[in-house]
Structure formats: structure tokens, C-alpha cells
Amino acid sequence: MLDIFRRLRPAPALLLLALSGPLAAEQSVIELGPRTLTVRPGTNLVTEIAIGHLNRIVTPFSNPVVRTVADVTTELEGNVVYLAANSTDPATLYITDDAYPNVAIGLTLAPRAVPPQELRLRVPGLSGSGATAPARAAAPTPMPTLTTPAWRPGADPYISGLTAGLRALALGEAPLGGSAKRSGRRLIQCPQPGLKLDTEARFDTPGLRWQRLQATNRGADTVTIDPAACTMDAEGRLAAIAVWPRQRLRSGESTNLLIAVQIAP
Helix, strand or coil, X not given: CHHHHHHHCCCCCCCEXXXXXXXHHXXXXXXXXXXXXXXXXXXXXXXXXXXXXXXXXXXXXXXXXXXXXXXXXXXXXXXXXXXXXXXXXXXXXXXXXXXXXXXXXXXXXXXXXXXXXXXEEECCCECCCCCCCECCCCCCCCCCXXXXXXXXXXXXXXXXXXXXXXXXXXXXXXXXXXXXXXXXXXXXXXXXXXXXXXXXXXXXXXXXXXXXXXXXXXCCCCEECCHHHCEECCCCEEEEEEXXXXXXXXXXXXXXXXXXXXXXX
16 A cells, blocks of 8 residues: 555645744734635545544435545544544545445545545536436536735735645655756755765756655654754745655655745745
């Protein structure tokens, strides 16, 4: 299962924001809203959930049925699935409606040290929340367009833009509006014994530079990556950093280190 996760490179697990300026001065509480995810029957969606907390999955089914062999706890209330995981082992589950078992939602959930998640699932061809009967296929939702002002600290989309950009990096894609650049030198250093960083990809968007690094434990002892210990190794200000899919590395193991750096426009 972990090999599959390395190939898929899903959403980042651990997000640390280094904020300054108007956002840090004016906003002492960060509100994390629900995520609406489009899932097509026959496919499998990979995303993260909180470990050690209760997560909420809002389904488009009136009478959802959950099937899984993973070590997670689920509870049904109407069209909502409450789910809790107490280990970092990925959990795969299928959600169907009791009256329409031929339409199944496949989810692979990675428990990580993130706040409790509310996932609102949308299936094209099913009418609104709680409906079960197939409806006219909905038109695809256009990708949002982020403009330069949306990236500046203090603007409302700033944090959601950072999160979306790191998720794209983990998937091996370019952040929205990003252009690929030569990998070049790494932008940060993480001085932990045995930890080696290699640059894999770099993208530029207005005001931000993104980089995906491969972090490998070359030492004999197990290393737990501490993103807070990483420092800038080039010009710019660290905006966000994430580790995926694992933070604890045994000798010879590797993971992805994903970063976003503020740069002068």
C-alpha cells in the first residue's frame, strides 16, 4: 500500500504556515472550511483525514453503506459518515447507497496530523445531497483562476492557495498557474543527522516559488523529519512546508518535502 502511495503522491500530510504581515497581525484564528470533492464511480480518490480526531464525510446518498477492512471506526447518521482513525495506516473504503449498490464511491484516506476534516462528496449524475436516483449529468466544474493579488499575504484565498499548491506538488502536478523551471539548487536546508535532500521539481507562480524535494535517510538510525527545523538556503521567505507521505524514515527510506517560498514579484 505504501508503494502505491509513493506513485500516486497524494495531498500533503503536514502543513506548517510561516505567516507575517497583515494576515498575522489581523487574524489570530484560522478557519478551515469543508472540502467539496468530486468523485466518479469506478475511480479511487486519495486524500488526507485527521488522526486521533473525528472526521465527517457528507455523502450524496440517502442511506449510505460503508465497506472497509481497515482499522477505522465509522458511524452513520443520515447521509453523513463519521470516521475516526488511530493509526497512520492508509484506509480504503467504499461507500454505496443501500438502494443503489451499483454506484460506489472509492476513497483511500491517509490519516495525518491535520485538523479534523469535513469532506463533502459530489458524484456527477447524482442530484443534490442525500439523493440516490441518477440525475442528468452535471456540467464539469471549471478550475478556479487565481490572480496575482490572491497570493499576497492578507488576502482571503492565500491559505487555500498554499494548500492547493502543495497538494498539486504532491500529485506531481504544477500549482495552478505555475510554470516549470529547471530544478536548480534547493531552497531550504534541514540539518538533521543522516537526512539528504535532492531537488526533484520547481515551479513559479506570481509571488511564490514551489519546490518538491526528495528527503532520504542515509543514516543508520530512524529519523523523524521536523519541518520547523528547516531554514531557508536561498533568498525569499518560507510560506509553507509539507511532508508526504511519511514523516518518520527508517534507514534508506525516502519521502517528499514540499515547500512554497514568497519571492519578490
